[in-house]
Amino acid sequence: MTNPAALPDASKSLRNVDRALADLRRALCVIITDNESAALILSTETVFAGALQHLESLAGTPARLALTAHRANVLHIMPTGDDTILLSIEDWMKPELLRSLADATHDLDQPFRGPFNRIKEMAPNTAKAGIKLAKLGRLLPSVLIADLDPAKVETLKAEADLLAVSVDEIFGYDDQAARQLKPVAIANVPLQASENTKIQAFRPLDGGIEHLAIIIGDPKRHEPVLARLHSECFTGDLVGSLKCDCGEQLRGAIKAISDQGSGVLLYLAQEGRGIGLINKLRAYKLQGDGFDTIDSNERLGFDADERIFRPAAEMLKHMGFDSVRLMTNNPEKIEGMERSGIKVVERVSHKFPSNTHNELYLATKRKKSGHYL
Secondary structure (H helix, E strand, O other), X not given: OOOHHHOOHHHHHHHHHHHHHHHHHOOOOEEEEEOOEEEEEEEHHHOOOOHHHHHHHXXXXXXXXXXXXXXXXXXXXXXXXXXXEEEEOOOOOOHHHHHHHHOHHHOOOOOOOOOOOEEOOOOOHHHHHHHHHHHHOOOOOEEEXXXXXXXXXXXXXXXXXXXXXXXXXXXXXXXXXXXXXXXXXXXXXXXOOOOOEEEEEEXXXXXXXXXXXXXXXXXXXXXXXXXXEEEOOHHHHHOOOOOOOHHHHHHHHHHHHXXXXXEEEEEEOOHHHHOOHHHHHHHHHHHHOOOOHHHHHHHOOOOOOOOOOHHHHHHHHHOOOOEEEEEOOOHHHHHHHHHOOOEEEEEEOOOOOXXXXXXXXXXXXXXXXXXXX
């Protein structure tokens, strides 16, 4: 068994965040620290009878509801200029209502809610980090938060068996996890479109989420490699959903790379533009109500695109590539690769005809996200 005291600081930080987001998904409270302050948080979508009272009794202070500015705007709550909005929790705000305030799929069923008492001052870093932790846990981006006396943190950890994680650890998680990606397994996997194929798995040192590299042919390391960044899509890649073009892009990229002789497809574990499968299904529900793909994500409280591209860059570096011919229609992927130290020498167009189910989806990507479609 590994001695925790012997772990590098980065691995300790990753482990702390992984444990904390797992507890948050289990509907447990988590302590977040920030220099001279601390807070106790609970995921809003896991709040049921007695949970709010338990949170407040542990903290000894009243809880507030933290939402993103995107979500607050949908609820007609006045902005503060901050990306996180805090609301007072009134006596009439029962757990069912709190959950519905975080979940946009209830908006049309419950159109008349409020009035809300918005807290005018800027949200503390602990609230922002709490929302980030919820995002990392693929939960809706909203938490209940109660201030905590920093002097009580160690006592509360021991007596209530709670985990504590710092603001810096949470906000540094994405970058640390990407930088610690290491190759862990590789095998020959003949594919229908390319028999000469290997799949290389990458995992951060703490055992977190894996990403895959599909290596087609024998690409030369001293030349720009033909590459495709593909975010996993259960609905499109696996079961053939017509709501997106992901399945066509995946299989089309493998064939195109094979036809050109060699290249790499990076299969990134960032379902639903980084919001996770459950939240993607929620976004699909909103699309069925008439909202486009970007509006749906933002109504749920997310940014239009929550993905990060450093994992892809680190995978390429591990395989010996420092420049790519990037198969993409997304200008943000080009910028993301360049920011992460991978030179994009050419953009290779990669698009497919629309169908009656994804016409709006593709049009929205073109009009609102600037995709080359």
